[in-house]
Amino acid sequence: MLDDRSPIYRQIAERIKADVMSGVLKGDEKVMSTNQYAAYYRINPATAAKAFQQLVDEGVLYKKRGIGMFVSPDAQEKLRAKRRETFFTEVVDPMVAEAKAAGIPLRDIIRRIEELEDS
């Protein structure tokens, strides 16, 4: 279930995770500071720090004292593995449910996926 608490720091964490997963942020690369995030999102730096803390707890980032936050070397693989785990329950299952509600036959969905694969 989606966490509905404090959307902003969750958004920031999700954005960083997405960048790590897609390779925009690479292992051992430095991420922007909490202050830079705070200024960009117009939020209190403590809120931005919470997003970072969450990512540190999840092992996506690590802290170098006095220097800043860096992407964990294995973060991309970890996030991808986790995503693979939840992909079907979080993405496919709801999609199928919605397709059923809209009366779209599963065959059509499969055909669409195959088309995308080919192109």
Added chain:
Amino acid sequence: MKFRILLANCLFALLVWAAFWVLVTLITVGLGLTGRLTQSAWEVAAQLPRWYALFFGVSLIHEYLPLYVAHGRTRRQFGVEGALTLILFAPFLAALLVISYQLESVLYGLAGWPHVLERAHMFTEPTQVPLVFTEYLIEALAWSTAGAFMGAAFYRFRGGGLLSIPVGVLLIAFAHSAMGVEPWGPFLLAWLRVLSRVVFDLPDSPLMPLLGTVGVLVVGLLLTWAIIRDMPLRNQAS
């Protein structure tokens, strides 16, 4: 920077005085040319600066005190600077009036107009610099002190400040009477002389008017301090 208020007000007063001087001189010349000038014009004009002094006293409390307190000064710190500012602003105003009379005497001399005084003053000639200075110094001190006191009362008690008016008038009356000049009457001065001789054993001297004014100043400033020492800043603009 110390005496920021004094400097700003001296500068502003100088500008106002310059404009006022031009106005008075124009009227003087106008009256002189039409032959209706029978006395010193500045003797009449000099009745306005006392009101200026009064409102200067009011503004000290109404504008500068909130400004200073809002910028982190204590009322005590402001009280000291405000009192010094008030005491030093008075001789500045008095000096401007001395200059006015001096310039006027030159003008009257050139035009051949009668440079006479119609009212009783501490001075008998407009060119008696020390006496002219003293009279207007006493006046400026008394009126600005009374202004500060009444300004404080109105700022703090709003309508209740009306009660401060008789006290303010009394402060001014005492100072004027200390000059020993009609129409305030030598009565109060005589009273002061008795007081000073009996209580302080002071000799009768020409400094008596100044001494009386110092008394008025001290009493007026203490009364003002009693109002402002723990005065809140207003929540609404006046």
Added chain:
Amino acid sequence: MRIEVEDLVLRYGDVTALDGITLTLEEGKIYGLLGRNGSGKTSLLSVLAAFRKPTAGRVRIDGQPVFENGRVTSRISLIRDVGETVNIGTGEEALSYAEALRPNWDGEYARSLAELFKIDLKKSVKNMSKGQRSAMGIIVGLASRAPLTMFDEAYLGLDAPARQVFYDQVLADYLAHPRTIIMSTHLIDEVSGLFEEVVIIHKGRVLAHEEKDELLAKGTSVTGPAAAVDAFTAGMTVLGSRSLGPTKSVTVYGELDDARRRKAAESGLELGPVDLQDLFIHLTAEDGAAR
């Protein structure tokens, strides 16, 4: 600066504006001070800034009493709508007094802010528009760099873009020069992002003082079929409810643990966040719905 307030009472004649405020604010955070009109926001800030002497109670800032204590007050700035720091001559003159009286004054910053707000400093402040006068107050408040900086509804009369400049500058200057900042406001949605902690006062008392994210986490909207919503929210602190046909939406206050969340999902209920403004409105509602 660290602020400690204990049993603070402030009365204006018969009116009790502050009715026993006890509050501790740590140094170096941005606080939002929320309250309805007449709740005592201005009174509280005025006491903290030594504009007023408290009727009773204790106020300490960095461990020291505040009223008539120059060592403390010289480090405090409160900008109010009244405009006592700016209603003096022209804009230039107002800045020159601030420069003379404020130990950490940054004149260059003040001038750059004046440009941002498009203020003509040659103009007499009393002849400026309401918004321009507010901007003057904001300029003085920010450029004073006081270790305790407070803005009491300092945005009145500013249009939306100018208010955005205000918020951005508060944040930027806070990041560059960390200090304790307290902002009282009615435009909660616009600024709530800046706050680290929120203090809500109501009728002269502290109704809530929490980290903003914690406070937000306590508010949840529960939406679904009326019967299911009623069953789920029974026994919870309900702040408000609305109905649309068979659908009901209820705002509850209090932490929801994971078990409760699962239960909600199982009952087909939708849980949603409540923003600070809604939470504030519900918490300070006058009809007794507040806790």
